[in-house]
Amino acid sequence: xxxxxxxxxxxxxxxxxxxxxxxxxxxxxxxxxxxxxxxxxxxxxxxxxxxxxxxxxxxxxxxxxxxxxxxxxxxxxxxxxxxxxxxxxxxxxxxxxxxxxxxxxxxxxxxx
Amino acid sequence: xxxxxxxxxxxxxxxxxxxxxxxxxxxxxxxxxxxxxxxxxxxxxxxxxxxxxxxxxxxxxxxxxxxxxxxxxxxxxxxxxxxxxxxxxxxxxxxxxxxxxxxxxxxxxxxxxxx
Numbered sequence: 001x002x003x004x005x006x007x008x009x010x011x012x013x014x015x016x017x018x019x020x021x022x023x024x025x026x027x028x029x030x031x032x033x034x035x036x037x038x039x040x041x042x043x044x045x046x047x048x049x050x051x052x053x054x055x056x057x058x059x060x061x062x063x064x065x066x067x068x069x070x071x072x073x074x075x076x077x078x079x080x081x082x083x084x085x086x087x088x089x090x091x092x093x094x095x096x097x098x099x100x101x102x103x104x105x106x107x108x109x110x111x112x
Numbered sequence: 113x114x115x116x117x118x119x120x121x122x123x124x125x126x127x128x129x130x131x132x133x134x135x136x137x138x139x140x141x142x143x144x145x146x147x148x149x150x151x152x153x154x155x156x157x158x159x160x161x162x163x164x165x166x167x168x169x170x171x172x173x174x175x176x177x178x179x180x181x182x183x184x185x186x187x188x189x190x191x192x193x194x195x196x197x198x199x200x201x202x203x204x205x206x207x208x209x210x211x212x213x214x215x216x217x218x219x220x221x222x223x224x225x226x227x
Binding site: 006031035040041042044048088090092098099100102104 | 116143145147155156157160168171203205207214215216217218220
């Protein structure tokens with residue numbers, strides 16, 4: 001599978017600021033997923049997107065499935081210290097119904 | 113808890129030794145996946161099980177890697193004659209079934225260090 005282009009690689013922000021990260025691919029995906037990984041833990045699913053153009057929120061998190069089906073973004077509003085972690089995008093290609101393709105992650109640091 | 117569990121959490125081994133990593137999926141989940149996460153990288157797909165069969169082994173990096181699943185539940189990933197480049201975190205995930213492979217729930221991983 002292909003590796004997705006995820007940016008930025010890292011972010012260092014102050015508590016209360018909004019955060020935006022995105023992922024792009026060279027091919028279309030049927031599903032976009034956003035995960036968060038804390039140190040020593042496995043990734044935890046935050047948001048799943050299934051349709052082009054879909055905009056979905058989960059508390060302070062909002063994610064969108066790009067209309068070209070080749071990109072997605074994740075926004076975090078009013079960041080708090082517990083938002084610290086690594087955020088990964090992942091996608092499923094049309095002909096592969098199970099092998100998730102992952103980005104390299106965005107490392108988020110939040111200072112009080 | 114009711115999540116995916118993996119053991120051991122950490123494994124240090126010498127180059128050339130064999131290792132076995134275990135995954136216990138969420139009860140009732142028929143689909144199981146193994147991924148590898150190298151330092152600073154995203155997750156790399158290794159293998160997928162539906163029940164006890166593995167329709168896709170294409171992600172296994174070499175013939176030193178093998179995996180099995182028995183009873184439709186526990187899975188074991190075996191790495192023979194380990195090499196230093198095998199050092200990584202090995203993550204297991206499960207999902208409810210073949211129609212819901214997008215919602216994969218991950219375990220905490222096994223950190224493998226090959227000296």
